[in-house]
Amino acid sequence: MRSEAVPEHEAAASYGTPTDExxxxxxxxxxxxxxxxxxxxxxxxxxxxxxxxxxxxxxSVVDALAQVADSGRVEDSDSxxxxxxxxxxxxxxxxxxRSGMSTAQVSGEVDALRAPVVNLLVADLPDAPPEHLRxxxxxxxxxxxxxxxxxxxxALTEVQALIDRQQMQLLEVATPVIRLWDGVVAVxxxxxxxxxxxxxxxxxxxxxxxxxxxxxxxxxxxxVPTVDSLVAQHLMKTVAAxxxxxxxxxxxxxxxxxxxxxxxxxLDLGTVVTRAGLADALAYALHGLGADIVHATxxxxxxx
Amino acid sequence: xxxxxxRTGAAPVPVxxxxxxxxxxxxGDLHDGTAEQLQQDIVEAIARSRVTGVVIDISGVEIVxxxxxxxxxxxxxxARLLAAQTVVAGMRPAVAITMVELGLTLPxxxxxxxxxxxLELLGRPDAAAPRAPRQEPR
Numbered sequence: 001m002r003s004e005a006v007p008e009h010e011a012a013a014s015y016g017t018p019t020d021e022x023x024x025x026x027x028x029x030x031x032x033x034x035x036x037x038x039x040x041x042x043x044x045x046x047x048x049x050x051x052x053x054x055x056x057x058x059x060s061v062v063d064a065l066a067q068v069a070d071s072g073r074v075e076d077s078d079s080x081x082x083x084x085x086x087x088x089x090x091x092x093x094x095x096x097x098r099s100g101m102s103t104a105q106v107s108g109e110v111d112a113l114r115a116p117v118v119n120l121l122v123a124d125l126p127d128a129p130p131e132h133l134r135x136x137x138x139x140x141x142x143x144x145x146x147x148x149x150x151x152x153x154x155a156l157t158e159v160q161a162l163i164d165r166q167q168m169q170l171l172e173v174a175t176p177v178i179r180l181w182d183g184v185v186a187v188x189x190x191x192x193x194x195x196x197x198x199x200x201x202x203x204x205x206x207x208x209x210x211x212x213x214x215x216x217x218x219x220x221x222x223x224v225p226t227v228d229s230l231v232a233q234h235l236m237k238t239v240a241a242x243x244x245x246x247x248x249x250x251x252x253x254x255x256x257x258x259x260x261x262x263x264x265x266x267l268d269l270g271t272v273v274t275r276a277g278l279a280d281a282l283a284y285a286l287h288g289l290g291a292d293i294v295h296a297t298x299x300x301x302x303x304x
Numbered sequence: 305x306x307x308x309x310x311r312t313g314a315a316p317v318p319v320x321x322x323x324x325x326x327x328x329x330x331x332g333d334l335h336d337g338t339a340e341q342l343q344q345d346i347v348e349a350i351a352r353s354r355v356t357g358v359v360i361d362i363s364g365v366e367i368v369x370x371x372x373x374x375x376x377x378x379x380x381x382x383a384r385l386l387a388a389q390t391v392v393a394g395m396r397p398a399v400a401i402t403m404v405e406l407g408l409t410l411p412x413x414x415x416x417x418x419x420x421x422x423l424e425l426l427g428r429p430d431a432a433a434p435r436a437p438r439q440e441p442r
Contacts, residue, residue: 244409
């Protein structure tokens, strides 16, 4: 693939610098490179509708590479030339990821584009001095490596954007405040609590207490998988804040394993009212409000 | 310093008496001097009129710092010595969060959602007891 290193340092007077040479080569052989790339798995599997579409995509990538080579910054993945094709590359990697390819496999497919173009370069400069040919091939290889880096960067940016979006959604979705009765609100907590989430929980719960003039607030932690000292501290803070507002906070749904963890950690939840389940907590709150639940009397007009 | 004293003289916080209860409504930012003056006023008012409850409405307060938090706690402790209960009413969510973050949980004070709830709380000391009469078992 790469020509032999020859220990002679003849200045190639009739040839330009390797980057210029590579840029000129890419522009000159644009059509041939595009045709060969269109047969590579990366383009062939993404553009399944027609081969012309794949060839067109290949042409735009070759153009971008030529522009980068002309700018002389083949190692720079932030080159202006790449910005044009970034969106297209993102679409391609996304399509490959959807069909079940790992990032490493996509990277390998991008790498597979290198061999045809280097072979073309070697064939294109038959009578160039070996030293010059070697430099050109190296430059082209570096350029293709940069392309691979750009593809990977694009894919990672996409993934990061997705994660950010989902994190926002999780924050919004995961903290509903439910009005269980007049003056009783509840938050069913689901999933691991971290500082950001528990802050959101605290704020929404306190706001609900004000809005609904709730005398009782129930924190149901049935869906919380683990409780460590930090989570317990967050719970205590929420309970204290609710109390300061003038309502009472009940923690319910502490599972046996979590109860054991709390005792093992030596956490003092002594000031917190706890109940086994959400139903028990609701019964406690209703009792506090003076609305006891009684069984309907047989034969008589039962209360609701 | 002088400025603080002049403010204190200019706008003292009114302490109203409603039957057996003192009602204090705090509005806006409270200067340290005003807060101390208020503490003194409340204690004297309790001793003079022998009320059994103090309601401090702080729904108009946007910011509570550690000093005001301590003053509230001290008012509560003083009132208890004079056999009166103190209820802090209408704390805003943001203030509650700030106070918890500062570690000021006001353990000796009772709290209520609104002034109305606070008056109800003081009128009915056994608030936890059910209001509705229990149905007789057959």
